Amino acid sequence: MGESDRTASRRADAPGLVDDATAPSLESVPGYLRDERLLLVAELLFFAYRAFTGDPDRLLATLTYGRAHHRAIHFINRQPGMTVNRLLDILGVTKQSLNRVLRQLIADGLVESRVGAQDRRERHLYLTNEGQTLEAGLSDPQRHRLRAAYRAAGPEAVAGFHTVLEKLMDPAMRAHVKAELEVEAERKP
């Protein structure tokens, strides 16, 4: 990790973004930190994300559901018993938005909402068997794509991939992911 930015100073070929003291476009700078390269990564992320979500989207379109339903199903599957409030935090949408989605899923028998044991204001969410089946159908093509990409890229690349993704996200969400990792770890000792 020894790359200091050592200034750079020297000329601004770049358009209008020299405001950033750490934003050079020079030979002395590691290639992977150059501005153009960084812009390219925006595209890599865009294309990869679209391909990744496109798989389940095709299945969802055949039902009456959209990506919002998929997200809810995904997280309920990952943490069964999760409360509505917790899910709101994770998804970062308004309760009205989420409620519309949850209402459908519950009406269609994919999600079950149980009154909390301690605090009976809370609703704990679970996937029904039918819900689990749909979840599997949705995540299956995603796992497929990931596995293919991982095989092609190799273990070191995958490790780096995970590391960078983690560094990119906001800390609050990072904590959430960590928590899930622990749950997972204790599940297969």
Add this chain to the structure above:
Amino acid sequence: MGESDRTASRRADAPGLVDDATAPSLESVPGYLRDERLLLVAELLFFAYRAFTGDPDRLLATLTYGRAHHRAIHFINRQPGMTVNRLLDILGVTKQSLNRVLRQLIADGLVESRVGAQDRRERHLYLTNEGQTLEAGLSDPQRHRLRAAYRAAGPEAVAGFHTVLEKLMDPAMRAHVKAELEVEAERKP
């Protein structure tokens, strides 16, 4: 979060997705190819992508623009003179959708549309100075975030990150990215 009531139990293994001959959940399988791990990556991608797009979104909200405008601006900036059809291919939306966005950007003087020299049916798109200024303002926080993540993760991780993203996307888009890389390469020999 006191919240006990973990109930759940979450049965031993995945529900109904053993159909795939290459989809085991065993000790013999490299950890990074296990099903649960792959599901977790879906979340990493989701959170990272949201954080990454959230930065410019905040700026866009102060104007009358949305993410769709950002995408158009981004790609026009990357390949000035690009035709409308090419942009449609890249963005993967209908021309009606794109047109709504382009009409605004042109009316507001951020994008210029020039009739093609060879084929005068085509329109070639360029960012005006004002458009370039906005582009810089939008991509700046993204570069910031990327640079911070890259510094924290290190060069090897970054290389792996790029590799996996590339393997994840659809081949057609991969070709597009490759083309851009070449253009970039010849720009600083």
Add this chain to the structure above:
DNA sequence: CTTGGAAAGTCAACAAGGCTGACGTAGTTT
């Protein structure tokens, strides 16, 4: 026991940004 506030649900209205379908108009190709 009353009361303040948190958790959840709902109604209504609206906007962004996708989509389809149908047309029109240049300009190019055959």
Add this chain to the structure above:
DNA sequence: AAACTACGTCAGCCTTGTTGACTTTCCAAG
């Protein structure tokens, strides 16, 4: 001259996000 291509546009629909204004239920603190 006919066919096809690139682009623009009108009209209408859907999903999913947003505010704002409630109500109901419930916990906990005064």
